[in-house]
Amino acid sequence: MLPPASGTGKFYAKAAKSIRLIRQGCTNRPFFHISVTHRKRLNSQPVIEQLGSYDPMPNVHNEKLVALNLERIKYWLGKGAHVSPPVAELFGLAGFFPIHPRSYMNAWRNRKTTQENIAKQMEEEKAKETANL
Amino acid sequence: MFSNLLSLRGVAAIVNIFSRQTKLQRNVPNLTNFSTTSVACVNFFNKLPAEKLWKSVTSVSNAGAKKGRGKGAGRIRIRDLNRGQVIGIGRINMLWPGLSAPVIRGRELLKQQRLPDDPERMEKLTKLRDSMTKFRRLRLSPIERGWSGTRMPGRSIGPPDPIGEDEFVGFDTKVLQLRSLLIMKGNLGRTRNYQAMVVTGNGQGLAGFGLGKGKEAVAALRKAKNKAGQKLMHFEIYNGHTVFHDFYTAFGKTKIFVQKKNEGYGLRCHRAIKEICQAIGIKDLRAKLEGSNNLQNIVKAFFIGLLQQRTHQQLAEEKKLHLVEYRAENEYFPTVVASPSKVRTKEEILKDETLDFIQYVMDDRVILRKKKFPRFYEKMPHYKIYLKKYEKYRNHEKIRLMLKTEYGEVKSFLNDRYPEEKVESEA
Amino acid sequence: MTIFFRNLVQNNVKIILTRNSDSQLFTVSYRNLSILPSVYDGKEDPAPKFFSSNVQVLLRRLTRPDFAKVFRKRTNSGRDVLKTPSYKFLTDEELEAEIAKANKRADRLLQMPPIVKIHQPINEILSEDPALIGYDNVKYLFTDITFGVANAHRIIVERDPDGILRSSDHDIRKRLNQTYFPIKGRKLREPIMFTDKDRLNSLLESEKYEFVLDRACIQYEPDEPSYQKITSITYQHIDMNKNYDMLRSTRHFGPMAFYITWHQSIDNLMLELLQTSAVREAVLLTALRHEIHGDLANGEQVQALVHQILPTPIQLSKPDRLTEEDIELDNKCVECIEKYIVGNSAMKSQQELALQGFREYYQQMIELSRGLKKAHGNA
Numbered sequence: 001m002l003p004p005a006s007g008t009g010k011f012y013a014k015a016a017k018s019i020r021l022i023r024q025g026c027t028n029r030p031f032f033h034i035s036v037t038h039r040k041r042l043n044s045q046p047v048i049e050q051l052g053s054y055d056p057m058p059n060v061h062n063e064k065l066v067a068l069n070l071e072r073i074k075y076w077l078g079k080g081a082h083v084s085p086p087v088a089e090l091f092g093l094a095g096f097f098p099i100h101p102r103s104y105m106n107a108w109r110n111r112k113t114t115q116e117n118i119a120k121q122m123e124e125e126k127a128k129e130t131a132n133l
Numbered sequence: 134m135f136s137n138l139l140s141l142r143g144v145a146a147i148v149n150i151f152s153r154q155t156k157l158q159r160n161v162p163n164l165t166n167f168s169t170t171s172v173a174c175v176n177f178f179n180k181l182p183a184e185k186l187w188k189s190v191t192s193v194s195n196a197g198a199k200k201g202r203g204k205g206a207g208r209i210r211i212r213d214l215n216r217g218q219v220i221g222i223g224r225i226n227m228l229w230p231g232l233s234a235p236v237i238r239g240r241e242l243l244k245q246q247r248l249p250d251d252p253e254r255m256e257k258l259t260k261l262r263d264s265m266t267k268f269r270r271l272r273l274s275p276i277e278r279g280w281s282g283t284r285m286p287g288r289s290i291g292p293p294d295p296i297g298e299d300e301f302v303g304f305d306t307k308v309l310q311l312r313s314l315l316i317m318k319g320n321l322g323r324t325r326n327y328q329a330m331v332v333t334g335n336g337q338g339l340a341g342f343g344l345g346k347g348k349e350a351v352a353a354l355r356k357a358k359n360k361a362g363q364k365l366m367h368f369e370i371y372n373g374h375t376v377f378h379d380f381y382t383a384f385g386k387t388k389i390f391v392q393k394k395n396e397g398y399g400l401r402c403h404r405a406i407k408e409i410c411q412a413i414g415i416k417d418l419r420a421k422l423e424g425s426n427n428l429q430n431i432v433k434a435f436f437i438g439l440l441q442q443r444t445h446q447q448l449a450e451e452k453k454l455h456l457v458e459y460r461a462e463n464e465y466f467p468t469v470v471a472s473p474s475k476v477r478t479k480e481e482i483l484k485d486e487t488l489d490f491i492q493y494v495m496d497d498r499v500i501l502r503k504k505k506f507p508r509f510y511e512k513m514p515h516y517k518i519y520l521k522k523y524e525k526y527r528n529h530e531k532i533r534l535m536l537k538t539e540y541g542e543v544k545s546f547l548n549d550r551y552p553e554e555k556v557e558s559e560a
Numbered sequence: 561m562t563i564f565f566r567n568l569v570q571n572n573v574k575i576i577l578t579r580n581s582d583s584q585l586f587t588v589s590y591r592n593l594s595i596l597p598s599v600y601d602g603k604e605d606p607a608p609k610f611f612s613s614n615v616q617v618l619l620r621r622l623t624r625p626d627f628a629k630v631f632r633k634r635t636n637s638g639r640d641v642l643k644t645p646s647y648k649f650l651t652d653e654e655l656e657a658e659i660a661k662a663n664k665r666a667d668r669l670l671q672m673p674p675i676v677k678i679h680q681p682i683n684e685i686l687s688e689d690p691a692l693i694g695y696d697n698v699k700y701l702f703t704d705i706t707f708g709v710a711n712a713h714r715i716i717v718e719r720d721p722d723g724i725l726r727s728s729d730h731d732i733r734k735r736l737n738q739t740y741f742p743i744k745g746r747k748l749r750e751p752i753m754f755t756d757k758d759r760l761n762s763l764l765e766s767e768k769y770e771f772v773l774d775r776a777c778i779q780y781e782p783d784e785p786s787y788q789k790i791t792s793i794t795y796q797h798i799d800m801n802k803n804y805d806m807l808r809s810t811r812h813f814g815p816m817a818f819y820i821t822w823h824q825s826i827d828n829l830m831l832e833l834l835q836t837s838a839v840r841e842a843v844l845l846t847a848l849r850h851e852i853h854g855d856l857a858n859g860e861q862v863q864a865l866v867h868q869i870l871p872t873p874i875q876l877s878k879p880d881r882l883t884e885e886d887i888e889l890d891n892k893c894v895e896c897i898e899k900y901i902v903g904n905s906a907m908k909s910q911q912e913l914a915l916q917g918f919r920e921y922y923q924q925m926i927e928l929s930r931g932l933k934k935a936h937g938n939a
Contacts, residue, residue, distance in 0.1 A: 026525060052705065060546045063699045063718075067740055070715070071706040093695075093719045094702040095686055107695040107723075114694065378647070395642040454649040457658065461643040464665055466631035467650075467658040476652050490647040539749070 009037060009046035016040070019076060020084035021054060022047065030056050034068065034087055036076045051076070054090060066090055187211045217261040226250050280404055285311040285329075287404065290354055293333055293362025306333040306358045307408045309342070310428050311350060327353035330429055333361040334412025341365040342409070342432050368439050372396075374416040377445065378494040382438025386425035389434050390500045394419055406435050413439070421500055445471035448494070453477045456490075595796045598823060599788035601678045609852055610675040610818055617870065618848045619814030622841060623670060626876050629809035630666050636774065638744075672814040673773075679783040684727040692723030701728065703736045711737045734781065745778040754779065754790055764797045773812045795819045799828050821848050827907040830900075834914035837878065837921060839893040840869045846900045857903045862896055869893075882929040890922065 016039040023043065025031030034052035037045070052068040059065065073096075077083070083091065091097035178186070191211060193203035203209075221233030230236045230243040237243065279287025285308045292304035310330040315323050327350045334340030341364040345356030371377045371393070379392045389406070394417040400407045402420035405428055410418055422431065449456040449471035456471040487493050510516050536543050548555050600606045609615055650658060704715035716728045716736050728736070738748055753759045754776070763772055772794050780787030795816045798807060807813040820826050826845055833842040847866045850856040868889055879886070894915065901911050 058698045063701050064696075065736070065739070066700060066702045067705045068702060069706055070704045090700075090702075093692075093700050093725075095717060095719075095725045099689060099692065103695055104691055107692050110696075111694040393644060395644045397642055398644075449649075452649050454651060455655050457648050457650050457655065458645050459648070460633075460645045461639065462633045462635075463631045464634070464669065466627065466662050466665075467648075467655065469655065470647075479651050479653060482651070488649050490649060493649070 007035070007047045007049040009041070009048050011048050012038065017048065017076060017079065017081035018084060019051060019073065019081050019087050021086050032056065034090070036072075036081055039082060049076075066094065068094060068096070070096065212262065214262060217258050224250075224254065279308065285350070285354070287408065290331065290358060293358050294355075296362075301333070301335075301362055303335040303337070304333050304339075304362070305336075305412070306331050306361065307412060308354060309405050309408060309432060311354065313350075314346075329353040329357040330432065331357045331361050332409050332412045332432070333358060333365075334409075334414070336412065336414040338368050338370055338414055339365050340368065340409065340413040342436065344429070366436070366440065368413050368415075369442075369444070370414055373414075375418055376415060376439070377442045378448070379491055380438050380442060381495050381498045382434045382441065383424075384434035384437060385427065385430045387427055387430035387434050388423040389431065389438060390421040390423070390495070390498070391435075391438060392419040392421075392500075393417075403431060405431050409435055423501065443494075449473045452493070454488075595793050595800075597789035597792040597796075599678055599785055599792060600675065600822075601785075601788075605677045606818070606822060607674070607676045612851070615818070615848065615851050616672075616814075618844050618851065618866070619672060619817055620670070621870065621874070622817050622844055622848070623810070623813040624808045624841070624874060624876065625666060625670055626809045627662070627666065630669055631662070636771075670809075670811050672811050673777050674782045675815055675818055676783045678785050678788060679730055679781075682727050682729050682733075686717060686725040686727065689723040689725070692719075693721070695721070695723070697721050701732065701736060703740055705740055711741060730781075730784070734784075743778070745775075747779065750786070751775065751779060754786065760790070760793070764794060767801075767803060767806060769794055769798055769803065769806055770810055770812065791815065792819065799825065802828060802832050804829060804832055817845070817848065818852075821845070821852050824853070827905055827911070830905070831907060831911055831914055834897070834911060834918055837918045838875065839890055839897060839918060840872070840875070843869060843893045843896050846896065846904075849904075855904065856900065858896060858899045865889075865892055865896055879925075881932060882925055887926055894919065894922075 017036055018039040019034065019036050020043070021032040022035050022037075023030060024033055032054040033047070033050050034054060035047035035050045037043075037047040041047075049072065050069075051073050052066065054067075055065045057064075068091075073091075083097075085100065085102060088097055089100040089103050092099040092103055191203070191209045197203065219233070221227075221229045226248040228234050228243065228246050228248055230245065234243055273283055277288065279285060281287070288308050290306045290308060292301040292306060295301065308329060308331050310328070312328055314326045314328055316326060318324050326346055326348060328344065328346050329350070330342065330344050331354065332340060332342045341361045343357040343359070343361030343364060345353045345358070345360055347353035347356055369377070374396050375393050375398075376391060377393070379390075382389050382391065391402075396417060398417040398419070400410050400416070400418055402410070402418060403422055403426070406418075406420050409432065410416075420435070443451070445456050450473045453473045453475060454477060455469050455473075457467045458470045459465045459467060482488070487497060492499075533543050536545070544555075699721065700719040702715075702717050702719070711733075714733075714737060716733050717725055718728050718732065719725050735748060738746055753763060753772070760772070773791060776787055776790045776794075780790075782788075798804065798816060799820055804813070804816075807816055817826075817829070820829060826849060830842055830845060833839070833845065843862060843865055846856060847862045850859040850862055856862060872889070882890075897915060901908055901915065905911050
C-alpha cells in the first residue's frame with residue numbers, strides 16, 4: 001500500500017518542481033521524507049519522487065539521521081528544481097550546499113540564549129551569596 | 134399344578150397391589166374371588182394383551198407418520214412396567230425359602246418369615262421404571278469419535294478376530310462406510326441389510342480392506358473386519374513417510390491423482406484415503422479426486438494405485454536412464470537413487486519421449502489446477518480502507534517483540550531519558 | 561562563551577572516552593575465558609599471503625571436502641518447511657554435467673571467509689565551521705543512499721555539534737549501512753552470544769563452533785576487531801580440544817589452519833594428522849607453514865612434494881590397497897615430516913611416537929597389498 005520511492009504523482013515536464021520535506025510519521029512522532037514534487041502541489045498529494053528521509057528525533061545514540069539520494073538530487077537540481085529552506089539547511093550541514101544563512105542565524109541565537117542563561121545563573125548565585133552574607 | 138397356581142396367586146396378589154397396569158399385562162385370573170358364578174369384571178384393560186394396548190397408545194396413523202408425527206422429543210415409547218420386579222419380593226417384605234431365598238442356609242433350615250418393610254421400595258421401583266423413558270444420545274470422547282458425530286464411519290473397531298492362535302498384534306481397524314441396504318423380497322417385503330467397508334492395518338506397511346454384509350450393523354462390521362484381516366497387502370513406504378512417486382489411478386469413474394510430499398506435509402486428501410494411509414503408515418501425501426466420489430471406488434482405486442507403484446530401480450530400468458534426486462535442504466545436490474544396468478546415450482532417446490519425471494509417472498496426465506479467485510471482500514471499498522488504516526500498524530507486532538527482547542517490556546530508550554513521563558502516564 | 565566551549569569540549573571528550581573504553585572493555589571481558597584472543601593487527605598484513613593462490617590451494621585441500629558433509633541437511637538456510645524432492649532422468653553426460661555444477665556449488669559453499677588486517681580508524685575532517693557551534697546539541701548523520709553503491713564505498717558523514725564535518729568511523733558506518741541497506745541475519749545490536757563471555761563459553765563448551773563462526777561471519781565484517789577476537793577464541797578452543805574434524809568440509813577450516821600457522825602453533829594439528837595417518841596432509845601443512853613463514857630447512861623439497869600430492873584424489877578414508885606409486889609418495893612424505901619434526905617441531909617426542917605408529921601400520925598395509933597383488937597376479 002505504500003507508494004514506491006519512485007513516486008506515483010502525476011508528472012508535468014514544464015511545471016516548476018520543488019524539493020521539500022514532507023511530514024510522514026504520526027502524532028507526536030514527526031518523520032520527514034525529502035521528496036520532489038510540483039511547487040503548486042500540496043504536501044498531502046502524491047510526490048514525483050522520494051529523494052531521502054530525515055528523522056528529527058534523536059535516536060539512542062543521540063544522533064539525527066538524514067538519508068540523501070545524492071544522484072537523484074543532483075538530477076533534479078539540474079532540472080531546475082527549487083529547494084525549500086529546511087532542505088537547503090540539511091544540504092548545507094551535509095556539506096552538499098554552502099551552509100544556509102539560517103543555520104548560522106540559529107547557531108548564533110542558540111549561543112546567545114545559552115550565554116544569557118549562564119549569565120543569569122551567575123547573577124542569581126551572586127545574589128544568593130550576598131543574601132547569605 | 135395347584136401349588137404352581139398358588140405361588141402364582143401369591144405373586145399376583147403382590148403385583149396387583151402395585152400396579153393396575155401390571156395386572157392387565159399378566160392377565161392372571163382373579164383367584165381371590167374364586168367362584169363358579171361368572172362375574173362381569175371384564176373391561177377394556179384386561180380384555181386386550183399389553184402389546185395391543187401399547188400399540189393403541191404409541192401408534193401413529195399412516196397420514197400422521199407421513200407428516201412426521203410420532204418422532205422426536207414428544208414421542209411416546211413403550212415401557213416395560215415390570216422392570217425391577219422380582220418374583221417373591223413385594224411390598225410386604227416376606228422371606229420365601231425356595232423362592233426369594235435358599236431353603237437351607239448353612240445348617241439351618243429357613244422358614245417363612247416377615248422381615249421389616251422397606252419404605253423406599255416403591256420410590257426406587259418407579260425411578261427405575263421411568264429411567265428408560267427418556268432417550269439419551271450416546272456421548273463419545275473426541276478421540277473415539279469418527280468423522281461425524283456418533284456415526285460409525287471413521288471410528289476404530291479394534292483388530293480383526295484372531296484366527297486359531299494367530300493374533301493380529303498391532304492392528305487397528307477403521308470403519309470407512311456403514312450403510313443400510315433395502316431389498317424387496319417376495320414374502321417379507323422390504324428387508325434391511327447392512328453393508329460395511331473397513332480398512333485394517335498395522336501402520337508399518339501391512340494393510341487390507343474388507344466389505345461385509347449382515348442383518349445387523351454389528352455383524353456387518355465384524356464380517357468386514359475379519360475379511361480385511363484375511364486380505365492383507367504389504368506396501369513399501371519411501372523413507373518411512375510417503376509414497377515412491379506421484380501416480381494416477383482410477384476405478385470406475387473415480388480418478389485419483391496422488392502426489393509424493395516432503396516430511397511434515399501431512400495427509401491432505403479424502404478422509405477415506407487418510408484413514409487408509411494411517412493404516413498403512415504413510416504420513417505425507419496429497420491426493421486429488423476427480424470424477425465420482427463413490428467411497429468404495431475410491432478405496433479400491435487407491436489400493437490399486439499403491440500396488441502399481443514402481444521402485445526407483447524399476448523406473449530407471451524402464452527408462453534406461455539414471456534417476457537423480459534433488460533436495461532443497463541439500464542445496465540441490467544430484468544424488469543418484471537408481472542406475473540401470475545399461476544407460477542410453479542422448480542419441481538413443483526418441484524425439485518425442487517424455488523425459489519429465491512427474492509427467493512419466495503420472496502417465497502424461499495433468500492435475501487440474503483450478504484458478505484461485507480473489508476473496509469476495511477484496512474488491513469491496515471497505516477492504517481498501519482497512520488496508521490503509523492498518524498500514525501503520527504493520528510492524529507493531531515485530532517492534533513490540535524487539536523491545537521485549539531488548540528491555541524486557543514494551544518501552545523505549547526515551548522512557549529512561551524522561552522518567553517523569555512514565556510516572557505521569559501511570560498516574 | 562568560554563563556559564559553553566568547555567561544556568562542548570567535555571562532551572566530546574566523553575564521546576572519545578566512551579569510544580576507546582568500549583574496545584578495552586571487550587578484551588577485559590574475555591580475560592576470564594582463559595583464552596587470550598590474538599588478532600591480525602601486527603605490522604604484517606595477512607591478506608596477500610592468504611589470498612595467494614598457493615596458500616588457497618593448500619587450505620582448500622586441507623579442508624578435506626567430503627560432499628556428504630558439504631551438502632548435508634542444513635537447518636539454517638532460511639527454510640521453515642522442507643520441500644518435496646524433485647527427480648530427473650539423466651544420461652551419463654548429463655549426470656556428469658550436473659555433478660560439475662554441484663562441484664561449483666560446493667566451491668561456493670566452501671568459500672573461505674577472508675583474513676585481513678584490522679581496519680584503521682577513520683579520522684578525516686572534511687570541514688570546520690566554528691560559526692556553526694551551538695546550531696544543535698546532537699550529531700547529524702548524513703548517508704548517501706544512491707542506488708548501486710557498495711556499502712564500503714558509501715558516503716557517510718557526520719556534522720558534530722561543534723560544527724566539524726567529518727567522515728564517520730567504522731561502527732557508525734556499519735550501523736547506518738545496516739539501517740538503510742539491511743543484511744539478512746545481521747542485527748543492529750551485537751548478539752548477546754558475542755557480548756556475554758559466559759554464553760560464548762557455553763557455546764564453545766558444547767562444541768557449536770560452526771554456529772558461532774557462521775553467525776560471526778554474518779554479524780561482522782572480516783576486518784573488525786570483534787570478528788577477529790571471536791574467531792580467534794573459537795579457533796584456539798578447537799585447537800586445544802583437537803576438534804578439527806568438526807570444521808572439516810566447512811568453509812571455516814581454511815581460516816583456522818591459516819590462523820594457527822600464522823601464530824606458529826600447528827603442532828597439535830600435525831599430531832592429529834599423524835595419528836589419523838594422513839601424512840600427505842601433514843606435508844601440505846608443513847608446506848603451508850613454509851609459504852607463510854619460510855622457516856623450513858627442506859622448503860624446496862616440500863614444495864616439490866606438494867606438486868606431487870595435489871593431483872592425487874582426496875583420501876576421505878583409509879585406503880584398502882596401495883599401489884607402488886602410493887607407497888613411494890607416502891615414503892617421501894614420511895621423510896619430509898621426519899625432517900620437520902627434527903628441525904621445527906615443539907612436540908617432538910609425541911609426534912615421533914605417532915610417526916612411528918604410522919610406519920608400523922603402513923608396513924603392514926604394504927605387505928598386505930603386495931601379497932594381494934602377488935596372489936592376484938599369480939591367479
